Amino acid sequence: MNAALGTLGDVADVWFGDDISGERDLRLVGDVRGKRVLELGLPPGPVNSVGLAQAGARVIAVDNSLDRIAAGRRAAESAGVRVEFQHAELFQLGFATSSSLDLVLCVERLTSVDDVDRLLRQVHRVLKPEAAFVAVLEHPAHAMFDGDEPIARRRYGTATNLTIGDLCMSLQRSNFALDVLYELYAKSKPRAVVPCTLVVRARKLGN
Numbered sequence: 001m002n003a004a005l006g007t008l009g010d011v012a013d014v015w016f017g018d019d020i021s022g023e024r025d026l027r028l029v030g031d032v033r034g035k036r037v038l039e040l041g042l043p044p045g046p047v048n049s050v051g052l053a054q055a056g057a058r059v060i061a062v063d064n065s066l067d068r069i070a071a072g073r074r075a076a077e078s079a080g081v082r083v084e085f086q087h088a089e090l091f092q093l094g095f096a097t098s099s100s101l102d103l104v105l106c107v108e109r110l111t112s113v114d115d116v117d118r119l120l121r122q123v124h125r126v127l128k129p130e131a132a133f134v135a136v137l138e139h140p141a142h143a144m145f146d147g148d149e150p151i152a153r154r155r156y157g158t159a160t161n162l163t164i165g166d167l168c169m170s171l172q173r174s175n176f177a178l179d180v181l182y183e184l185y186a187k188s189k190p191r192a193v194v195p196c197t198l199v200v201r202a203r204k205l206g207n
Contacts, residue, residue, distance in 0.1 A: 032057035035102035041109030053081035120174035176202035
């Protein structure tokens with residue numbers, strides 16, 4: 001697992017994937033000073049939890065892999081910041097009290113969950129009203145192709161087990177309001193057939 005990213009002043013430069021725009025450009029996370037943040041699954045890139053802690057957030061990270069948690073702890077120790085790491089399945093958020101978090105971030109791990117609705121119900125429970133859930137995942141259309149081949153090899157939605165429509169409906173059923181949706185192309189492949197990454201931000205409705 002790579003080292004943490006730096007910060008943009010007091011704002012963490014969150015990693016959303018290789019060769020795509022990050023927080024510097026998308027501004028989805030914002031100023032996290034003094035906020036309680038949950039990273040839902042540790043992604044394969046830089047440790048966002050550490051970058052968020054460096055920017056002043058109080059961070060919890062949950063992952064079902066002891067190896068990823070150990071790597072995250074090493075990154076936090078190296079950076080001299082405190083991150084609370086929890087070993088659990090991503091939908092097992094019993095360690096967090098209801099309406100206690102200001103932000104939940106999930107980068108490249110949402111499609112590893114079998115029951116997205118169950119996960120979103122837990123995310124809704126732990127977020128404060130109007131607080132944001134930010135999710136980054138492989139674009140379902142991109143998953144139809146192998147590398148740069150122009151011919152689709154899989155049916156839409158089968159590789160990710162999630163379509164854009166599925167995700168929007170799951171958010172609606174879990175009482176979230178979608179307020180941002182980006183379909184991002186790799187910076188090095190702006191003329192690719194389909195976008196490579198889907199980014200959504202949704203806000204909790206109700207209590």
